[in-house]
Amino acid sequence: MIEVKEVSFSYNGSKKQTLSNMNFKIENEESVGIIGANGAGKSTILKLLVGLELSYQGNIIINNLKVEKQNLQEIRQKIGYVFQDSDSQLFMPTVYEDVAFAPRNYGFSKEEVDARTIEALKSIGIEELQDRQIYRLSGGEKKLASIATVLSMKPDILIFDEPTIALDPKNRRRFINVLNSLKGMKIVTSHDLDLIYDTCDRTILIADGKIIFDGDTKTILQNKDLLENNGLELPLSLQRR
Amino acid sequence: MNKIDNAIKTVHHMDYYANHNGYLNKIHPLVKLLITIIYIVLLTSIDKYNLVMTLAMSIYLILISIIGDLSIKNALKNLKVVLLLLFILGIANPILDRTIITYIGIVPVTTGMISMFTLLLKGIFAILASYFLILTTSIEEICYALKMIHMPNILITVVMLIYRYIIVFLKEVQRIWVAYQMRAPKQKGVHYKAWGSLIGSLMLRSIDRAQVVYESMELRGFNPDTFFVKKEKVDKKSWVYFCLMLALLIILRFVPIFEIIGGIFI
Ligand SMILES: Nc1ncnc2c1ncn2[C@@H]1O[C@H](COP(=O)(O)OP(=O)(O)OP(=O)(O)O)[C@@H](O)[C@H]1O
Ligand SMILES: [Mg+2]
Numbered sequence: 001m002i003e004v005k006e007v008s009f010s011y012n013g014s015k016k017q018t019l020s021n022m023n024f025k026i027e028n029e030e031s032v033g034i035i036g037a038n039g040a041g042k043s044t045i046l047k048l049l050v051g052l053e054l055s056y057q058g059n060i061i062i063n064n065l066k067v068e069k070q071n072l073q074e075i076r077q078k079i080g081y082v083f084q085d086s087d088s089q090l091f092m093p094t095v096y097e098d099v100a101f102a103p104r105n106y107g108f109s110k111e112e113v114d115a116r117t118i119e120a121l122k123s124i125g126i127e128e129l130q131d132r133q134i135y136r137l138s139g140g141e142k143k144l145a146s147i148a149t150v151l152s153m154k155p156d157i158l159i160f161d162e163p164t165i166a167l168d169p170k171n172r173r174r175f176i177n178v179l180n181s182l183k184g185m186k187i188v189t190s191h192d193l194d195l196i197y198d199t200c201d202r203t204i205l206i207a208d209g210k211i212i213f214d215g216d217t218k219t220i221l222q223n224k225d226l227l228e229n230n231g232l233e234l235p236l237s238l239q240r241r
Numbered sequence: 242m243n244k245i246d247n248a249i250k251t252v253h254h255m256d257y258y259a260n261h262n263g264y265l266n267k268i269h270p271l272v273k274l275l276i277t278i279i280y281i282v283l284l285t286s287i288d289k290y291n292l293v294m295t296l297a298m299s300i301y302l303i304l305i306s307i308i309g310d311l312s313i314k315n316a317l318k319n320l321k322v323v324l325l326l327l328f329i330l331g332i333a334n335p336i337l338d339r340t341i342i343t344y345i346g347i348v349p350v351t352t353g354m355i356s357m358f359t360l361l362l363k364g365i366f367a368i369l370a371s372y373f374l375i376l377t378t379s380i381e382e383i384c385y386a387l388k389m390i391h392m393p394n395i396l397i398t399v400v401m402l403i404y405r406y407i408i409v410f411l412k413e414v415q416r417i418w419v420a421y422q423m424r425a426p427k428q429k430g431v432h433y434k435a436w437g438s439l440i441g442s443l444m445l446r447s448i449d450r451a452q453v454v455y456e457s458m459e460l461r462g463f464n465p466d467t468f469f470v471k472k473e474k475v476d477k478k479s480w481v482y483f484c485l486m487l488a489l490l491i492i493l494r495f496v497p498i499f500e501i502i503g504g505i506f507i
Contacts, residue, residue, distance in 0.1 A: 052456050073464070081460050087412070088453040091405050093253060105462030133253050135408075153461065 002026040002049065002157070002185070007058035009048060018044050019209040028156070031186040033196035033217060036206040037231030042189040043084055043161050050081050050159065077106065080150030084161040089146040096130040098145060102153040120152035123178055139166040147175065157185045164192050193235035197221055205230060245415045251319055252408050258376045265309035269479035270382035271389050276486045277374045281367045283494040289356045293499050298366055300493055305373050316372050327364040331357045380404045388469040398465045406451050413447045
């Protein structure tokens, strides 16, 4: 379970408060969408959850552990995080090596590492890319590869920052199916409200670092006025009604 | 920019080679590391006027290139910038040291020229030896080996990260260059007024990105204390390789083989 209690945060050296007084709880089997305009603070809250920024006020508790330096290793073992920018995520020479990186670090046997890697590659449909060098991948292929790098960890909590941003319709659909088939907690940020609609039961809308709405996905995604006031539009699948 | 593209390709190519399944790739990384270090130590200990013995040390490189199926020609091509630097360093010798020892035809040969050649060869050979090590051993394996000879973790992590960041850095150069070119298409090269801000943003962006890459490694369980530890023992094949290579190096360094071979024919 993730608990965020009265969390405020500003980036080093910036006067503006990026997040102010945030409060929410996410249960273990929930899938939650976080939406909001550019610069609303979506990526920032995700970074706080995995402890990439530690100088926040308030409390963030993950599985009864506070997010702070001495707990990071234990917390991160349970979380898979896909960055908004896949170039930051991939650093090994080949796709296979990159996907195998995490399970190797967790000390699994060679066979287990191999099995997890292949399974992750297959589930996302890129097993034929496994020997390709990272720098020869297209933008969308990189995105798929970075999704696979966390699937091989089999974490309890999956966090995706703009996962479908570079994907074509077919791969986007595939990703949605994979996401829906996975168990555990899932947190997704996106401007792709149809994606949120298809994968998340609950949605948190943030604007200027504050929570504007937190509740049922259908309710918020049908609320044209609320979305438009916060720089978003109705999802396509709901527009024709 | 083509040159940057090529540089990125070269680094990736080396990485790719290092993960390949050649004969040398299967030798234990510690053995390869030690042999390379011993080679470089023995090589640099040769007297600076002993051109013949320096030349003899090339036999090791030729042998490695044959067993490992590596091309010396390609290696020299990839390393040409480094070689140019070596040449500039070596050029001082013949200028400073002009004692004439013999003539080839009417051209005088000075001790400075001899020492320049030995220095150049030593430099080239040492670089080739390290390059062949990198080509046949992945950076992770080199790091395991460094750990086994008790290098401190912090240094090993730095070695590994520098290697990873070279690519990050080159890619950043490429991105900025392309972004600049797209918006200044008539410009040849970079306008002098733009250099300052380009380099500034290059630095900031590379540092930023290096930071994120490190974070991404940490998020996937990277921990220098455990990452570089590998329980693989040195196997029989690697032991044999080690002994044979060590013997060869000692012979090359301490037995004047070229003179002996010459002696047979005279
Ligand atoms: N490293 C940083 N240092 C300072 N300010 C930052 C940094 N990263 C982001 N910000 C600022 O914090 C605010 C929130 O950024 P964040 O990346 O969380 O937005 P976002 O909701 O993810 O936006 P997007 O939809 O564009 O991805 C923005 O105003 C941004 O300018
Ligand atoms: Mg973002």
